Amino acid sequence: MCRHAAWLGSPRSPAVLLDEPEHGLVRQSYAPRMQRHGMINADGFGVGWYDPVSGEAVRYRRSIPIWTDANLPGLAGAARSGCLIAAVRSATVGMPIEESATAPFADGRLLLSHNGRVRAEAIRSLVDSAESTCDAAWVAAAVFARVRGGAPLGDALAEVVTHAGTKDPEARLNLLACDGATVAATTWGDTLHVDDTGEDGVLVASEPLSDRPSWRPVPDRRLVLVTPGGARIEPL
Ligand code: GLN
Numbered sequence: 001m002c003r004h005a006a007w008l009g010s011p012r013s014p015a016v017l018l019d020e021p022e023h024g025l026v027r028q029s030y031a032p033r034m035q036r037h038g039m040i041n042a043d044g045f046g047v048g049w050y051d052p053v054s055g056e057a058v059r060y061r062r063s064i065p066i067w068t069d070a071n072l073p074g075l076a077g078a079a080r081s082g083c084l085i086a087a088v089r090s091a092t093v094g095m096p097i098e099e100s101a102t103a104p105f106a107d108g109r110l111l112l113s114h115n116g117r118v119r120a121e122a123i124r125s126l127v128d129s130a131e132s133t134c135d136a137a138w139v140a141a142a143v144f145a146r147v148r149g150g151a152p153l154g155d156a157l158a159e160v161v162t163h164a165g166t167k168d169p170e171a172r173l174n175l176l177a178c179d180g181a182t183v184a185a186t187t188w189g190d191t192l193h194v195d196d197t198g199e200d201g202v203l204v205a206s207e208p209l210s211d212r213p214s215w216r217p218v219p220d221r222r223l224v225l226v227t228p229g230g231a232r233i234e235p236l
Helices: 025-030 072-078 120-126 135-148 153-167
Strands: 003-012 045-050 057-062 081-088 105-107 110-117 172-178 183-187 193-195 201-205 222-227 230-235
Touching: 003 025, 003 110, 003 172, 003 183, 003 222, 025 081, 057 110, 081 110, 081 172, 105 135, 110 135, 120 135, 120 153, 135 153, 135 172, 153 172, 153 183, 153 222, 183 201, 201 222, 201 230
Parallel strands: none
Antiparallel strands: 003 081, 003 201, 045 057, 045 081, 105 110, 110 172, 172 183, 183 222, 193 201, 222 230
16 A cells, blocks of 8 residues: 655645655655555655646656655755645555556646555446556546546545445545645545644645644545645545
């Protein structure tokens, strides 16, 4: 399973998800504390944010372990955005290890990460194509198609997760997505935590990025919606 994290609030560097907190995603890539499947997340990583002038999504993905990328600290340190997403990957057996199989997947301003696994039959009926044969790329494409069709981001996530999760009872479908103005996430088979006690923003992550007691676990089968007004958690 991968680990993913997002921030919505005052402009910050992606480092707030990666290596500023003691259990950021860089640390979680080799020493996750709550990972239920897989030991380390060394099959790639990705970081996404929004250009403060154009509002366009910017994305940086590699298929190497995050700790081996010497350029990342400088790049992440130079970026600032009020909406950030990042993921470190432990590829599911049989899935390709390549940049196009690595989160965040993107479609315009939408960025999405999938922590879990799902059988091809359960997801490929929802959309015609994806950028990679990786299950996560198909999940992302299915969500993107729904948003392009007019669905709000949270509804699109809920629809794809409940559909695929019903077709494949063993599926794990923790999704994390953002569009520059909101962050949405699902829990379906793995851990997710929220820290919404800060004055200037909300953090969402597979597992807490720090030992701050303000992190709270999200129960399974929930939809998390984060807007500038705060975090809302609903049943899926
Ligand atoms: N199944 C996805 C992949 O192979 C996600 C893997 C994960 O959560 N570890 O990339």
